[in-house]
Amino acid sequence: MSKKIVQIEGVGQTFDTKSGRFTALRDIHLDILEGECVSLIGHSGCGKSTLLNLIAGLTTPTQGVMLCDGREIAGPGPERAVVFQNHSLLPWLTCFDNVYLAVERVFGAREGKAKLKQRTHDALALVGLAHAETKFPHEISGGMKQRVGIARALSMAPRILLMDEPFGALDALTRANLQDELMKILAATGATVVMVTHDVDEAVLLSDRVVMLTNGPAATIGEILEVRLDRPRERLALAHDRQFAEYRAAIMEFLYQKQLRSAA
Amino acid sequence: MNTIVMASSPTGPDAGAGSGPTGAGRTRSEAPRAGAATGKAAVQAAPAPERTEPITARFETALQAGLRAVLPPVVGMLLLIAVWHLATLGGGGIPSPGQTWQAALVLFADPFYVAGPNDQGIGWNVLASLQRVGIGFGIAALVGIPAGFMLGRFALLAQMLNPVISLLRPVSPLAWLPIGLLVFQRADPAATWTIFICSIWPMILNTAQGVTRVPQDYLNVARVLKLAEWKVFTKILFPAVLPYMLTGIRLSIGTAWLVIVAAEMLTGGVGIGFWVWDEWNNLKVEHIIIAIFVIGIVGLILEQTLMLVARRFNYESR
Numbered sequence: 001m002s003k004k005i006v007q008i009e010g011v012g013q014t015f016d017t018k019s020g021r022f023t024a025l026r027d028i029h030l031d032i033l034e035g036e037c038v039s040l041i042g043h044s045g046c047g048k049s050t051l052l053n054l055i056a057g058l059t060t061p062t063q064g065v066m067l068c069d070g071r072e073i074a075g076p077g078p079e080r081a082v083v084f085q086n087h088s089l090l091p092w093l094t095c096f097d098n099v100y101l102a103v104e105r106v107f108g109a110r111e112g113k114a115k116l117k118q119r120t121h122d123a124l125a126l127v128g129l130a131h132a133e134t135k136f137p138h139e140i141s142g143g144m145k146q147r148v149g150i151a152r153a154l155s156m157a158p159r160i161l162l163m164d165e166p167f168g169a170l171d172a173l174t175r176a177n178l179q180d181e182l183m184k185i186l187a188a189t190g191a192t193v194v195m196v197t198h199d200v201d202e203a204v205l206l207s208d209r210v211v212m213l214t215n216g217p218a219a220t221i222g223e224i225l226e227v228r229l230d231r232p233r234e235r236l237a238l239a240h241d242r243q244f245a246e247y248r249a250a251i252m253e254f255l256y257q258k259q260l261r262s263a264a
Numbered sequence: 265m266n267t268i269v270m271a272s273s274p275t276g277p278d279a280g281a282g283s284g285p286t287g288a289g290r291t292r293s294e295a296p297r298a299g300a301a302t303g304k305a306a307v308q309a310a311p312a313p314e315r316t317e318p319i320t321a322r323f324e325t326a327l328q329a330g331l332r333a334v335l336p337p338v339v340g341m342l343l344l345i346a347v348w349h350l351a352t353l354g355g356g357g358i359p360s361p362g363q364t365w366q367a368a369l370v371l372f373a374d375p376f377y378v379a380g381p382n383d384q385g386i387g388w389n390v391l392a393s394l395q396r397v398g399i400g401f402g403i404a405a406l407v408g409i410p411a412g413f414m415l416g417r418f419a420l421l422a423q424m425l426n427p428v429i430s431l432l433r434p435v436s437p438l439a440w441l442p443i444g445l446l447v448f449q450r451a452d453p454a455a456t457w458t459i460f461i462c463s464i465w466p467m468i469l470n471t472a473q474g475v476t477r478v479p480q481d482y483l484n485v486a487r488v489l490k491l492a493e494w495k496v497f498t499k500i501l502f503p504a505v506l507p508y509m510l511t512g513i514r515l516s517i518g519t520a521w522l523v524i525v526a527a528e529m530l531t532g533g534v535g536i537g538f539w540v541w542d543e544w545n546n547l548k549v550e551h552i553i554i555a556i557f558v559i560g561i562v563g564l565i566l567e568q569t570l571m572l573v574a575r576r577f578n579y580e581s582r
């Protein structure tokens with residue numbers, strides 16, 4: 001059995017808001033295993049980002065314990081790299097410098113400049129952007145920006161990659177392209193991934209497990225679906241795959257029957 | 265904004281009058297043609313050959329666009345001069361545009377003469393004022409920008425100092441002049457002090473606002489990377505705040521240039537403000553009008569230069 005990288009035990013999150021206390025998450029129990037890809041799916045506003053930010057350490061839980069490699073998560077750190085929803089590239093740095101900032105921080109103490117630059121080149125080449133190194137973020141397309149964000153995260157050689165709707169802002173074709181590339185990268189690097197998505201196909205295609213969250217407030221894990229499709233997975237072949245359709249249907253059923261929004 | 269352009273192109277009106285109407289005629293005759301083409305048969309690629317007109321035609325349209333941009337400001341300026349001229353027709357103390365122009369020719373023939381400590385060319389007076397503004401503003405920037413960063417970073421400090429700033433900021437700069445005279449005992453540093461105190465507020469406030477508006481995403485990047493404080497400052501905070509800072513600087517310089525004229529009227533010495541006052545005592549009103557133009561143009565140049573710098577550092581719109 002694979003090693004547990006992240007352990008989430010009885011975690012809850014309440015926010016103090018102007019209109020009183022608001023419980024976003026409660027009773028979350030989840031282990032993330034080494035090398036697996038886990039998606040978090042649920043209706044908008046249920047608390048997916050909140051859970052991801054907890055794993056990242058950007059926020060601290062109000063209940064429960066969160067461990068990374070057996071140690072309590074006390075704050076963010078480069079071993080839990082985050083790909084932000086809106087890429088979050090620094091607009092005054094070139095693509096190269098955006099990635100270099102991360103590489104320098106993680107490896108700067110141990111390695112020389114030439115090695116650091118090589119790592120930066122490699123990371124950008126991995127996402128197919130070797131030609132765009134000298135470009136500024138405002139000079140490249142949305143899909144390319146998101147790739148640079150992924151390159152920056154991967155360049156840190158993280159224990160786990162956390163992605164918050166990484167392709168949410170992209171058009172369908174670009175999204176499909178990036179999903180395929182991400183699958184290749186994950187296969188090549190064996191990275192562990194937790195990914196937030198609201199796209200059912202994306203969840204099934206990329207994940208080993210799909211974690212379905214109930215509606216907020218006080219959302220928790222409703223069901224966990226194990227996706228036992230062989231890798232490498234082919235988008236076209238899977239389009240007619242019976243098992244794929246069943247997984248898809250299971251998630252749809254959860255989202256649109258069991259968790260149908262009463263308010264919406 | 266465009267005043268400088270037209271002031272330096274007196275040929276504008278003639279050229280404009282010649283080709284202005286033609287320009288209007290061209291656009292009018294072209295519009296229905298394009299409309300008919302799309303209306304009749306969209307399949308026909310009719311407009312294509314029209315696009316590849318000879319170079320001269322394209323040059324002509326560029327010229328027309330340029331004229332359309334330049335013409336209105338030129339007309340506005342001419343209007344101002346016309347009104348000024350009409351106002352002086354009936355006599356009175358105000359010199360006419362012609363008289364002022366004559367006086368300006370004499371004045372700018374030798375802007376850098378020195379005939380004693382209180383009688384120097386207009387060039388020296390402008391430079392003396394710019395120097396005071398430069399020193400007062402420079403010290404204000406050295407104090408105000410770091411203060412703005414502190415205020416933006418530490419909410420407690422902001423809570424403490426915001427009421428103080430709100431109280432002091434609306435005070436007329438000239439009210440600070442006696443304090444300066446009292447503390448420094450001399451006129452020159454008192455004027456500089458006045459510039460300092462009036463140009464510091466926009467820099468503090470805008471810098472502080474910039475710091476509080478740094479996108480949380482960028483700071484989250486810094487947190488995930490666990491960047492050192494210094495790196496956070498140089499790679500994220502400073503570049504993110506820079507546009508706000510430049511806005512503060514621009515406002516400050518504008519205020520400083522407004523205030524120096526008034527301050528110098530009170531303190532005397534060499535400077536454009538004092539010069540205005542001196543010419544009033546000499547009853548050379550045309551010189552006062554020239555000074556008004558000079559002050560306006562220098563202020564405009566300061567502002568435009570900083571606008572250019574600011575555009576260079578505006579990352580979002582690039």
Ligand SMILES: Nc1ncnc2c1ncn2[C@@H]1O[C@H](COP(=O)(O)OP(=O)(O)O)[C@@H](O)[C@H]1O
Nearest residue numbers: 015017024043044045046047048049050051216
């Ligand atoms: N810092 C916060 N303060 C108060 N409420 C918050 C905060 N962050 C998130 N929430 C609330 O928690 C719920 C879950 O938000 P979020 O995790 O962003 O949802 P999503 O699943 O769409 O990513 C929402 O109702 C949101 O309003």
Ligand SMILES: [Mg+2]
Nearest residue numbers: 048049050164
């Ligand atoms: Mg979200």
